[in-house]
Amino acid sequence: MAQGIKDKVAILGMGCSKFGERWDCSPEDLMVEAYNEAMADAGIGPEQLGAAWFSTHMDDVGTGRGGTPLGIALRLPNIGVTRVENFCAGGSEAIRAAVYAVAAGACDIALAVGVEKLKDTGYGGLPMATVGTYIPQWYPNAVAPANFAQLASAYQARHGIEPALLKRAMAHVSIKSHANAVKNPKAHLRKAITEEQCLAAPIVAAPLGLFDCCGVSDGAAAVIVTTPDIARGLGKQDLVTFKALQVVTSNGWELHSSEWDGSYVHSARIAARRAYAEAGIPDPRSGISMTEVHDCFSITELITMEDLGLSDEGGAVKDVLDGAFDADGRIPCQIDGGLKCFGHPVGASGIRMLYEMYLQLQGRADTRQLPNPTTGLIHNLGGQPSQNVCSISIVGLEGA
Amino acid sequence: MIGITAYGGYVPRLRLSLQAIGQANAWYAPQFASRKGTLAFGNWDEDSITMAVAAGRDCLGPDDDRSRVRGVLLASSTLPFAERLNAAVVAGALTLDENIQACDLGGTPRCALAALSQAAAMAQMDEGEVLVAAAESRRTRPGSAQELQYADGAAAMLVGTEGVLAEYLGSGVVTADFVDHFRAVGEDVDYHWEERWVRDEGIAKLVPPAIAAALNRAGVAAGQVDHFIFPTSFRQMGASLARHCGIAPEAVADNLLAAVGDTGGAHGLLVLAHVLERATPGQIILLAQFGSGAQAIVLRVTEAIRDFRPQRGVSRWIARGAEDHSYTRFLSFKGQLALERGMRGEQDKKTALSTAWRHRTALQGLVAGRCEVTGSVHFPPSRLSYDNPPRQDTQRPYKLADRPAQILSWSAEYLSWHPSPPHHYGQIDFEGGGRILMDFTDLDVGEVATGQAMDMVFRIKDIDDLRGFRRYFWKATPARDGQA
Numbered sequence: 001m002a003q004g005i006k007d008k009v010a011i012l013g014m015g016c017s018k019f020g021e022r023w024d025c026s027p028e029d030l031m032v033e034a035y036n037e038a039m040a041d042a043g044i045g046p047e048q049l050g051a052a053w054f055s056t057h058m059d060d061v062g063t064g065r066g067g068t069p070l071g072i073a074l075r076l077p078n079i080g081v082t083r084v085e086n087f088c089a090g091g092s093e094a095i096r097a098a099v100y101a102v103a104a105g106a107c108d109i110a111l112a113v114g115v116e117k118l119k120d121t122g123y124g125g126l127p128m129a130t131v132g133t134y135i136p137q138w139y140p141n142a143v144a145p146a147n148f149a150q151l152a153s154a155y156q157a158r159h160g161i162e163p164a165l166l167k168r169a170m171a172h173v174s175i176k177s178h179a180n181a182v183k184n185p186k187a188h189l190r191k192a193i194t195e196e197q198c199l200a201a202p203i204v205a206a207p208l209g210l211f212d213c214c215g216v217s218d219g220a221a222a223v224i225v226t227t228p229d230i231a232r233g234l235g236k237q238d239l240v241t242f243k244a245l246q247v248v249t250s251n252g253w254e255l256h257s258s259e260w261d262g263s264y265v266h267s268a269r270i271a272a273r274r275a276y277a278e279a280g281i282p283d284p285r286s287g288i289s290m291t292e293v294h295d296c297f298s299i300t301e302l303i304t305m306e307d308l309g310l311s312d313e314g315g316a317v318k319d320v321l322d323g324a325f326d327a328d329g330r331i332p333c334q335i336d337g338g339l340k341c342f343g344h345p346v347g348a349s350g351i352r353m354l355y356e357m358y359l360q361l362q363g364r365a366d367t368r369q370l371p372n373p374t375t376g377l378i379h380n381l382g383g384q385p386s387q388n389v390c391s392i393s394i395v396g397l398e399g400a
Numbered sequence: 401m402i403g404i405t406a407y408g409g410y411v412p413r414l415r416l417s418l419q420a421i422g423q424a425n426a427w428y429a430p431q432f433a434s435r436k437g438t439l440a441f442g443n444w445d446e447d448s449i450t451m452a453v454a455a456g457r458d459c460l461g462p463d464d465d466r467s468r469v470r471g472v473l474l475a476s477s478t479l480p481f482a483e484r485l486n487a488a489v490v491a492g493a494l495t496l497d498e499n500i501q502a503c504d505l506g507g508t509p510r511c512a513l514a515a516l517s518q519a520a521a522m523a524q525m526d527e528g529e530v531l532v533a534a535a536e537s538r539r540t541r542p543g544s545a546q547e548l549q550y551a552d553g554a555a556a557m558l559v560g561t562e563g564v565l566a567e568y569l570g571s572g573v574v575t576a577d578f579v580d581h582f583r584a585v586g587e588d589v590d591y592h593w594e595e596r597w598v599r600d601e602g603i604a605k606l607v608p609p610a611i612a613a614a615l616n617r618a619g620v621a622a623g624q625v626d627h628f629i630f631p632t633s634f635r636q637m638g639a640s641l642a643r644h645c646g647i648a649p650e651a652v653a654d655n656l657l658a659a660v661g662d663t664g665g666a667h668g669l670l671v672l673a674h675v676l677e678r679a680t681p682g683q684i685i686l687l688a689q690f691g692s693g694a695q696a697i698v699l700r701v702t703e704a705i706r707d708f709r710p711q712r713g714v715s716r717w718i719a720r721g722a723e724d725h726s727y728t729r730f731l732s733f734k735g736q737l738a739l740e741r742g743m744r745g746e747q748d749k750k751t752a753l754s755t756a757w758r759h760r761t762a763l764q765g766l767v768a769g770r771c772e773v774t775g776s777v778h779f780p781p782s783r784l785s786y787d788n789p790p791r792q793d794t795q796r797p798y799k800l801a802d803r804p805a806q807i808l809s810w811s812a813e814y815l816s817w818h819p820s821p822p823h824h825y826g827q828i829d830f831e832g833g834g835r836i837l838m839d840f841t842d843l844d845v846g847e848v849a850t851g852q853a854m855d856m857v858f859r860i861k862d863i864d865d866l867r868g869f870r871r872y873f874w875k876a877t878p879a880r881d882g883q884a
Contacts, residue, residue: 133755134755136751138836138838138874141818150827154808157851204813251786256778
């Protein structure tokens, strides 16, 4: 019986570049920015790194394939660098690989870096994905907003929710994230918005308007992990340790059978159940202090509250509108602005989510610091509702 | 007895307002500014292949077993491929057997009548039933007279010896290089000679001998003709020919110019499919068409006509028209207006032909795989089923195109480049199992919702401008019955 990852690996240091339209920065510059901060935070030298994992999603803009872009950009001391890619959940995959390597005793200290340089495409939004030679012959030339917008149509139908009410709840999701990001100097979009602005914004993919969609940003994030003992040996206190690391990948059931109703993310529910079991959290509503979820679109965040068990099924609209996930709510969500406003450099996002949880748990989140959080949940979703990779990680103070 | 054993037609949903054309071009061609009425034109994803498939489905009905069809003759002057058998694409979409004859015909508007005669000859040689499909999707030059006449449409006739609805009594042909219009290979639009010459020296002199020969072969007197079909955009031309040939004036059939427009090589069969909807047993139908000479065919309606209905039928296709006042949409769909696509429109649409062949059954015919153990339906078919536990190599071909289906989830997006924004797509669930995330077509913004019934249509999936290729697949469209 697997014992799980709980408290076997600690964060030694983290760094995150400023996210945004970094016109003056190459992907290499972004990696260096995140790496410098992480190494300074960890207080170690490059020679102490045992291995590295590198997450980047897009092959065709910016960064390139394989492990060499990271090895060369950071002038790493010829350690093994492995590129991982799992759609938007790639950052969490890099973390998982580094954490597993440390937990296995294969290396003492491991590095995970994620980067994406999206603003060299010449247009807004994510680049069109390449999907092999068969899928384009039958599958729509689909884009992310319309894939996720379908959650709204199915959710409305399943729960009998008025479109206007759902639209208002989705607007609240974005208003909250914008308000949070105002306090985050590294966030891409740092401007508060109003409900009127949200509801009047041009439609991108019905019913999602402009403010229901997250930013497309350049950025990088880095984490250095080690064992709690080594961390203590290096003088670290108030350790943040991993309580759970779960990844669930669709097997086509949602896509091909008629059993899934399209109103939730099947893999997220499985991942949440497994993560709570691994972390030993029987009731997430009392056991989780705060969350960073994959709010690529407002509707995703809304239904994710139900997938994580933080709202009852069909209850997220009310909870969101009641402010349950606002900064001063029951379980604050996207306290750093989330994908919506911190930004979404795809390969870096999973590590960026961890970065905020780490800062919050160590009490280092400046003006956006929450009072005494002990555990944080990270939900990082790659793909789209009917076929995806869902990573759920839980981190917390050692002993929490 | 040899003759037509099933018939069907297809008229695309869009109807371009002639007023919209006239007003847009009034500065240039004021003589057309006051025209009224509409023309049927295809959506951006329709061409002569897709319309022939639609007419073929209308004719053949929803039966899973189409093994009785032993040949396909596809008649059109606007087939998308010069090399690649267009009729084979139609056969694949109709899930016909692979050991059948298939052939493209073209070169003249009367090629569909030639195909009908060939089909009768094939049936006579005991080669089984032959599907004749005719479709047309022509371009015209903006500001031309043809722009106000040419329309898109298709028709299909199944020819055989069992259950004949209209007996093939005989044909008469005149072949002559009378060039009323021509279109050189590689050219987009027809070049026309003077109308008065075409009418007086061409139609008036070449059609009557073909009609006389056909009636003679059929052993039918001109006065016995109950329905005289002669597609032409010359006003009173049909009545004039009827008078000249001794056909009763009331026999002249409505040639659907007002309801549809002139669909060229498809028009003779389209009007025939319309006439057959109301023809009664014993009636004589004379179908004639002009072009590089002329051809005429005589048919006699049988008792069996009472028991046949096409799946939808020309009248109902006509009734579901949706008037469109956007002239630039028409030009764009016809490939005559290069609208800004943005960088997302630069995406390469290259088709891996080896992949297309490997998956031809699924891609052409919308054939899923149904697990014979659990009944679970898979699109695309796969070796392992999604059942728990997965079953291996248990899936058998299972056709989805004619099964009732409805929307599970959907969206309409403005982000990607699409020829007809917003791009609608969503998850479709089929009655009896099967789910596909697929494109929607032929719909208006605000028209779809979860739970709505949808029909499957065979359409252009993507156009590869770089290589001149186009790939086809199926799309969902709101199930409509006689409505727009």
